[in-house]
Amino acid sequence: MHITILAHGSRGDVQPYIALGLGLKEAGHAVRIAAPELFRAFVTGYGLEFAPLAGDPRILMRSAVEEAGGRSGLLRAAPVVLKFATSVALQVIHDARQACQGTEAIIHSLLTTTVGHEIALQMGVPDFSALVFAVFSPTAAFPNPGFPELPLGGWYNRLTHKLFKQVYWHGGRLAYNSVTRGKRDQHPSLSGWPFAASDRWTTPVLYGFSPSVIPKPPDWGEHAHVPGFWSLPSPDPGPPELESFLEAGPPPVCISFGSIITRDANKLTGLALEALARSGQRGVLVTGWGGLTAADLPEQVFAIESVPFDWLFPRVVAAVIHGGIGTTAAAMQAGIPMVVVPFTLDQNFWGERAYRLGVAPKPIPSRKLTAGNLALAIQTVVDDAPLRRRASQLGQTLRSENGVLNAVRVLEGYLDSTPLTTAEALS
Numbered sequence: 001m002h003i004t005i006l007a008h009g010s011r012g013d014v015q016p017y018i019a020l021g022l023g024l025k026e027a028g029h030a031v032r033i034a035a036p037e038l039f040r041a042f043v044t045g046y047g048l049e050f051a052p053l054a055g056d057p058r059i060l061m062r063s064a065v066e067e068a069g070g071r072s073g074l075l076r077a078a079p080v081v082l083k084f085a086t087s088v089a090l091q092v093i094h095d096a097r098q099a100c101q102g103t104e105a106i107i108h109s110l111l112t113t114t115v116g117h118e119i120a121l122q123m124g125v126p127d128f129s130a131l132v133f134a135v136f137s138p139t140a141a142f143p144n145p146g147f148p149e150l151p152l153g154g155w156y157n158r159l160t161h162k163l164f165k166q167v168y169w170h171g172g173r174l175a176y177n178s179v180t181r182g183k184r185d186q187h188p189s190l191s192g193w194p195f196a197a198s199d200r201w202t203t204p205v206l207y208g209f210s211p212s213v214i215p216k217p218p219d220w221g222e223h224a225h226v227p228g229f230w231s232l233p234s235p236d237p238g239p240p241e242l243e244s245f246l247e248a249g250p251p252p253v254c255i256s257f258g259s260i261i262t263r264d265a266n267k268l269t270g271l272a273l274e275a276l277a278r279s280g281q282r283g284v285l286v287t288g289w290g291g292l293t294a295a296d297l298p299e300q301v302f303a304i305e306s307v308p309f310d311w312l313f314p315r316v317v318a319a320v321i322h323g324g325i326g327t328t329a330a331a332m333q334a335g336i337p338m339v340v341v342p343f344t345l346d347q348n349f350w351g352e353r354a355y356r357l358g359v360a361p362k363p364i365p366s367r368k369l370t371a372g373n374l375a376l377a378i379q380t381v382v383d384d385a386p387l388r389r390r391a392s393q394l395g396q397t398l399r400s401e402n403g404v405l406n407a408v409r410v411l412e413g414y415l416d417s418t419p420l421t422t423a424e425a426l427s
Helices: 011-026 037-044 057-067 074-099 110-123 154-180 240-247 265-279 309-315 325-334 347-356 371-383 385-399 403-417
Strands: 002-006 030-036 049-053 105-108 127-131 205-207 253-256 283-286 301-304 318-321 338-340
Touching (some): 002 011, 002 110, 011 030, 011 037, 011 403, 030 037, 030 074, 037 049, 049 074, 074 110, 074 154, 105 110, 105 403, 110 127, 110 154, 127 403, 205 403, 240 283, 240 301, 253 265, 253 309, 265 283, 265 371, 309 325, 318 325, 318 371, 325 385, 338 347, 338 371, 371 385
Parallel strands (some): 002 030, 105 127, 127 205, 253 318, 318 338
């Protein structure tokens, strides 16, 4: 079967779908991944077919950090995301339609939910929502990642999910109507919420995180699944220079803010270096898209733009990260403790989850970060034996799971059992 995966966002938003695509390919399916042009080489390097989607996610990440005022949460970033989405929506719709030509099933990520669902309806093929945080399945168990965790009980948690749904759906519909005004012959009105119950096809949701990190709540329906993290093994090790640095002393602390882009990179780097010095730790700075710089480093610190975390994290004593799902999952799977410094979007949610699991201290919001509190947090994760033991145990559990294989089995179960693969069945 030919399957198209629509994925938009930062590297952490695209990488899990490459892992999922590889799993589907290994199961005998033809897979095409549609993502921003920035990731063409990343996708094709794993032998998957690529199709481009308009928009530069670096613009989105920079705006999410700067315009959200350094405050984490999907809801705070909603206006920024809506502004970005509107600016590229018409071209993304066109690109997504091109990418889905000839496909037999469509898998869509958060930012491509609406367009992916609509194209599936128009083509008469089944669609699946594949997400890396829990946003489209209301529950009393925990709040939507766009809201803070408050001790108000299940009614509050369910309310946050309903509010997010309203913001997402009505905001997306507003953007869609705005960019397609006067073009209804090419872009018909949106059909409705993809996850509403239907006797024809209710879009299933697969969440790419581990049930050991977020167990499936009892109030989620049968169309929501938690197969495990979608981890992408790296085909390459780190460079020899980094290998030599690692072997030259005790395991260092890795500091990486991933796809974060900020004007304060020099300040953040200075804080990180001072915190490492105060805590007496060697360090590896993974500079990413621009959260850190690599200038004027002491000899006990090594800087590199990018390195496979599945290779690096087992070799470090702890990680200081921004709380993106990809980096958080990699640290958890490696069995190392972490310090989470959330900047925006869902990062505080994952920082709080790591804290509640006992593998990290309380998250430090980026706007409150100082060399002092970062040094204290680093010292905690290095010296706290029970915390380190919990991190190691969680890592062992996660490494025994196979989230990609589980997700492929769920997808194939739907595709093998449903007749909804023709335009007649979905019309």
